[in-house]
Amino acid sequence: MKRRGVAEQMFNDMVGTIREKQEELEKAIADYTSNVPAKPMMDVIEDDENIIVKTDLPGVKKGDIKIDITEDSIEISAKFEEETEVEDVNYIKKERRYGEASRMMVLPAKILINESNAKFENGVLTVTLPKLEKNESFEVKVD
Structure with a gap:
């Protein structure tokens, strides 16, 4: 025992x-x-006509987002500002990051820069990038 x-x-x-x-x-x-600097989480989706890039940017203001594109790459930068209204606070845990975050990615196909567009809703940036060359497919019949 x-x-x-x-x-x-x-x-x-x-x-x-x-x-x-x-x-x-x-x-x-x-x-x-x-x-x-943090790397924002990013999804890249490809269909026959577009490449769609979705990036999580919670807490970022629309005016603090910068998107740079070339015919074969995209770079998204954002500024995360710290809340300044809170004073004399005793943090038990502080994990959220502030400052700038940036992410660059080479695209799987060339795009039409001038026809690209972006929207920002609920902390998610969605950039639609039309492809320079559309993927066309056709069915081949077997004899």
Whole structure:
């Protein structure tokens, strides 16, 4: 019986130490990555006529979004501003990032730059990029 109590105490001590080290590691990672610009999450969808790029930009104002396109690439940049109204607040956890975020992607096909358009709704930027050459398909009958 006494051995079991000692084993349980050793196990509990190990688990406690692991939890402490995990918290220290999380804090160190947060300190290290807090100044690294975030990469917005992006979906790229292709159909016969368009390439559609959807990017999550929650909390960003429409005027703080910049889209640069070439015939074969897109770069989306956004400014995330920190809330300044809140003063004398004791944060328990602060994970949201502020500053600038940018993402560049090479497109799977060349696009018509002048016919591209973008809309921003509910924190999601949708950029529609018409393809330079449309994919046409036809059915070949087998004899």
